[in-house]
Amino acid sequence: MSSRVNPSLAALDRRGFLKAAGAGVLGLSALSIAGCGSGTASGTSGGPLTEVRYALIGDGKAEPGTILRNNLGGFDLSADLGLPVQWPSGFPASLPVMEAIKSSSVDFSFATATAVIYAIGGGVPIVPLVSYPLPANEVDILVPRGSDIKAGADLKGRRVADHRGTTGTYSLVKYLQSVGLTLEDIEYVNLPAADAEAAFAEGKVDAWTSWQPTVELAKRKHDAVALPDVKTYDYAFFVASESLAFDHPETAAALVRNVRDAQRWIEGNPEVAVAAFADLGGFGNSDLEEQVYLDLVKSRRLSYSGAGEFGAVDAAAINGTQDLADNFHDLGVYPDRVDVTTWLQDSRFDSIKSTVTSALAN
Structure with missing residues (x-):
């Protein structure tokens, strides 16, 4: 299934990265x-x-x-x-x-x-x-308790929230690679942390990638569970x-x-x-x-x-x-x-x- 990326590149959070296309605060130019x-x-x-x-x-x-x-x-x-x-x-x-x-x-x-x-x-x-x-376990991918998503392979075709260009994105990419998938195999939804949490709590996405303490707080507030073997590489x-x-x-x-x-x-x-x-x-x-x-x-x-x-x-x-x-x-x-x-x-x-x-x- 082709990924449908939410077009919003919303407000930068602590790990955010502005895509430089002439509008970034610093601008990635020719990189000599x-x-x-x-x-x-x-x-x-x-x-x-x-x-x-x-x-x-x-x-x-x-x-x-x-x-x-x-x-x-x-x-x-x-x-x-x-x-x-x-x-x-x-x-x-x-x-x-x-x-x-x-x-x-x-x-x-x-x-x-x-x-x-x-x-x-x-x-x-x-x-x-x-x-x-x-920390190797700083990033988590959360799913609702009782979800039929139990491992990385189960994310295929599912709606996954992530703030594009962050540590979470890198972990998600690596996690999908570990089971032979890419971002093209999921329905990728680009949202900053606060919006992603709201979408997760309301059942608008099937899974959500983020880091500590955001995901641990969300896990306890929303009775969520973390998928196994997710790692942080940053x-x-x-x-x-x-x-x-x-x-x-x-x-x-x-x-x-x-x-x-x-x-x-x-x-x-x-x-x-x-x-x-x-x-x-x-x-x-x-x-x-x-x-x-x-x-x-x-x-x-x-x-x-x-x-x-x-x-x-x-x-x-x-x-x-x-x-x-x-x-x-x-x-x-x-x-x-x-x-x-x-x-x-x-x-x-x-x-x-x-x-x-x-x-x-x-």
């Missing part, structure tokens, strides 16, 4: 490596560093940036850096942060592989500091502007060390950490949401869960991100092929890679 990230660095090259701007993404729940911003767990990032830290917020996803780095208003942040790929194509002056694989990064990474490498390295240590504190003290987030108003009055976050922190199924063990960008991260880029190009999400491998292996990053590796050894 010579033009990728080799322009003027954000900020004044070589100038004194007076503050660090660490962008927080999404709701800021149960993540290391919130620990550091609020000096929880005994952390004092500003004192450690010897600089004031500003916390730009209001970013629903890491892609808008790439735009902010390009406009010289952000120095450091989390970034998904999709955002890094977009930055490569858009000439954003970022430097990849560390990477890690997202990588995550922490990145800095070129001006921060190249002109102030020790500060960039100290930032990633603090992020790693804050994530380790969360995982070592899950009840204390989640209670602290609740005290900050992170969960409103939702006992269910607080419990879901506690469960996901303990089981390490959130996007930041791997940050306690990250390291300098390695071959696995490079190969995985290239594979994602190639798959999305084949799907038409990216209009041009992005040479992730050449860019991530650029020798310009060797010095900061060494500095970061040394900082993380402590």
Whole structure:
């Protein structure tokens, strides 16, 4: 059965990716490596560093940036850096942060592989500091309890909701491939998370692909079940502007060390950490949401869960991100092929890679 794709490319969420056809915020142009990230660095090259701007993404729940911003767990990032830290917020996803780095208003942040790929194509002056694989079980494909869909092969011909160009899309593609299917074999419905959940709850779609905590909350609210053997293949990064990474490498390295240590504190003290987030108003009055976050922190199924063990960008991260880029190009999400491998292996990053590796050894 030919897939009938919902034409809506609605609002970008934290993993969304705007299809660049002249309308994207950065625009994927001709992707020559010579033009990728080799322009003027954000900020004044070589100038004194007076503050660090660490962008927080999404709701800021149960993540290391919130620990550091609020000096929880005994952390004092500003004192450690010897600089004031500003916390730009209001970013629903890491892609808008790439735009902010390009406009010289952000120095450091989390970034998904999709955002890094977009930055490569858009000439954003970022430097990849560390990477890690997202939890292998972060993505789920939900079906209603009692559904006759029991495994991947049963999705053939069924209506499946997904936000096109996200980590969920990549998992869905791989899951279908594992049973000899493609997106052409399902009735693909492109919807952002909130609309997808509504469609799922109302029975307008047969299955829904998304990630944590959205799907775990939905599973409990809508008495849904997850299909077996769905995996997450995406990588995550922490990145800095070129001006921060190249002109102030020790500060960039100290930032990633603090992020790693804050994530380790969360995982070592899950009840204390989640209670602290609740005290900050992170969960409103939702006992269910607080419990879901506690469960996901303990089981390490959130996007930041791997940050306690990250390291300098390695071959696995490079190969995985290239594979994602190639798959999305084949799907038409990216209009041009992005040479992730050449860019991530650029020798310009060797010095900061060494500095970061040394900082993380402590």
